[in-house]
Amino acid sequence: MTSGPLFQTVSSSHRGGSGGAFFLLALFAGMLGGVMGLPFLHVHPSAGVIVSHAVLMTFYVVCPAFLGGMAQWFLPELLKGEGMALPSAARIGFGVLAVGAFLLPVMPFIGLALWSVGVLALAFNVLATVLEMRTIPFREFPPLVWAFLANALSMLVIAPVLLAFLLRSGMAGGGAEALLTVLRGSVEMTLLSVPSLGIIMAALLPRQTGQGWVSRCAPYAFGLMGLVPVLFWADHLFGELSSSAYKAGLTVGLVLPCLALLVAFARDLWRAALPSGPAAGWASGGLVLLLSGWAAMLTEPLWAPQSAQPGAFMLGAAGHQLVMFGSLLALSAAFYGWCGSRLVSQGRAFALFSMAHALVTFAGALCSVLPQLVLPAALLMGTSLLMFALPAGLVWYGMLVERTQGVTGLLRKQ
Template identity: 35%
Template sequence: MLFSALKSRPAFSVQKLGIAYLLLALFAGLLGGILALPGAGYAATPGIALCHGILMSFFVVVPAVLGGFGQFLLPKELGLESTLLPGASFLGFALLSSGVVFLPVLPLVSLLLWAAGSLCVAVDIIVTALEGRSVRFSALTPFVWSLLATACGIVVTSPVLAAMITHMGVSSLSADGGYAVELPVQALARVLQTPEVALMLVPALGLICCLFPASKGALTQRVAPHAFGVSAVAGPLFWTDSLFTPHSLLTLQMIAWGTQLLPAVVMLGALVSDLWAARRAVSDKAYWGIGALALMTAGWGPSLLIGAGSHPAVAFGSIMAVCGGFYAWLETTSGGRVPGWLCRSHALMTMLGALCSLVPSFAFWGEGIMGLSLLGFVAVGVILLGRAMRLQSLKRSGAAL
């Protein structure tokens, strides 16, 4: 009975469900960006910092890639009309959107809803990738591997995260039955950093592979299954073990380097090698992938040399990769093409704004540039909408003749 409900198709198409996921990720990203503005007229409290971190780390990349691009690109990569469990993805969207609504007042409930919703989407991705494929595993594209690895990582992370948040919520109950307002924000951020980075990095690298020109015998085709598996599956497994088994700081650092830094460096090297080999066939959309690689390198370099945190740079790089995928999706759905100069300048502006946001003294300028980047997406949408309307009018006039 339950399986039939998950397997049944929703009342609207899978394409509309993918659009709903993309809009949810866009809304979460805008809301999280507004909460980070220093001059927005409110004081930066621990609760606001927690909401900002949850929105940007959990409700942007995973819904956009697994729920949005996964609904569009995964069936196309496997030769299917849609995913095999669309009802599960529909249920996941309902839970994730409810999580965004509950976040300002009940952040722990929001995380629980994220865990349940992302688990539903992950089940749909895993079943579709394993049961719907008509080719060998070695022939799967890096993007499919990134979706499969991220979904497996969510299956590992979500139950543990739900149990940890439930325990934290029960422990936060005061003696009179009221809810304690102050939450250990910094401690929660440190605990969740490993799965956050894994669930942002792997799908972003998969999207970057889609933005770069594909070539036969590419190095990323051979490296992606191993790098994505280590980062998205082995990393969360070691993170789960560290929650119950005490380890030394050196051991935790070595685990982080082995499950996050090493796979990322290997994939970055493979992507740069393939990009150089196909440099003459690079499209304008590839500049978004190049910017994302530059931001990720800016994060992993200080982490390796001086032990600084790489989370902000990885987050910006992942979001830029999602923006590049959104750019490509807009062109595909509208049937038009954005002018090359606009695509390149928009990608450069977004990368510059992200780099400025990483430096505290230039954070104000970075936020302004990122705001202009959002307006750039509006301009792109207007251009493509105008071209689509002109194309439809030409088709109607041709049909009338």
């Protein structure tokens, strides 16, 4: 059996719990990271500013929103369960991540250590929910559940290894520059790619029960993407794995399963009716940016100049930015999908605002890859961050009124 895409059919029940708090945390981290990326802070950038900007925009935005906000909103419904297995772990994770986001700009090592502890709590919550709270067999899991599971398993490897590296580097007197070389590569691409592909497929494909190519491919593809790259990264960091074997592991663990998943997605999408609405618009833009970014990063050795002037256009750096913004657009698809389920009464006005917001964000992401357009990119992305305040404010104001006055269905049509 099939039905519409997830973000068109999900109900806005009480199961969301504190999931909205994680999206607020991700929004705060994104705004703080965006401010640190403004041009005037990068005239003479310090290593701490660069590390804080990179970590905030990737680790403190994507992981809390996906394993915290999205998991609490959507995972119980996808598993047909009653809720999350470890709500206390979610509360602990939120508190630790919130403190880490504030401390990261001034103490990068402490901020990353707190991030590791916080996401580990969220990962345990997701894994326990999948194992204990499901009422459907594993073979009927939709692709998004496999993405949740793969992302949580990644955290079980990344968090302890990162904590060990921070301890070793801190005792050796290492600076913030060492963090960039450790976090860039397989860790960052895994944390960006797995959630993004899961969200995009949930937003654009009908909900399937095992008969689609994506449903058959998802357990193997997401499993490889979630575990193989980070295991090779851990061995390369602490073991004696050579650089050539490390790159081969990234190809096997990231490129090949991602390619297989995209082929299956294209085949299923060809046979399905294209969805419309805010979530589909955001997901489509995210997919375009992700594909462009991956193509730029893979083809960089063919086109990259031998020597480049400071501030010049670099294909690999541009691809990295496109992948990051593609992941943010995919997360926004989930956010607007949930907001849309709460703001049904706003109707067409909300849909038009969402599409305008998606266009502004998409244009800002494209401008950001060109050094000559850094000012328009900053203006567009700043406008995009401010535009998030409207749907977020409407939803959380309605939830506050419902909770304080005991009114249900305030935001939805009766």
